[in-house]
Amino acid sequence: MYQPVIIGSNVVIHDNVSIGSNVVIGNNVVIYPGTVIGNDVTIHDNVVIGKQPMRAKNSALKSHGKELPPAKIGNGCTIGTSSIIYANAVLEEDVFVADLVTVRERVKIGVKTIVGRGVAIENDCVIGLKCKLETNCYITAYSQLGDHVFIAPCVVTTNDNYMARTKERFDKFKGVIVKTGGRIGANATILPGKVIEEDGAVAAGSVVTKDVQARDLVVGSPAKKMRQVPDNQLLQNQE
Incomplete structure (x- = not known):
């Protein structure tokens, strides 16, 4: 059964936006053309959805000049302030995005x-299902996260690796x-292109300069193997 959409004050909804049933849209929200929003979605105040990217005039990476396709928000999602x-x-479906x-x-x-408060997920990333990205973590462009990360x-x-020097x-x-x-773990740094294999674990504050093998726990700067992840901590043994 269709349930109405609730829309707050000062909301801007551009052309060809599709909005499902039982959607709540807060105040001062901007939704750009063509955006698709599923059923049972909650969008809090001051959210912007479907914004086209922009680049500085002196950016090292140039814009392709083509307008990108619209954003798509699945059923049951929540998008924070x-x-x-x-x-x-x-x-x-059911992605939770904090403020x-x-x-x-x-x-x-x-x-x-x-996706926790203040998280930044840069362009061209793939994030799997049932992941937890906690407050203020930074996922750099072109990264891939599997499921349950x-x-x-x-x-x-x-x-x-070149820190913005040389072509x-x-x-x-x-x-x-x-x-x-x-x-x-918290405050860890992962260097470019490094791979953390299935059930690999990085201790808090570590700097990962080499790939982490499956089920290894690495610690330190540079991170080195300390031991294997205990069996009771493996994903396959979780309820």
């Missing part, structure tokens, strides 16, 4: 993933890969 969801981002989150263009976020607060991932870097940007069940 002052969050921005860019064009061509896809949130699958002050940025989800850039060409990002896909899987079912029932939780845990990223603790203030984790930093990186994708540029050589332009075809070598590479995000991080965290495979299913991987976990990264």
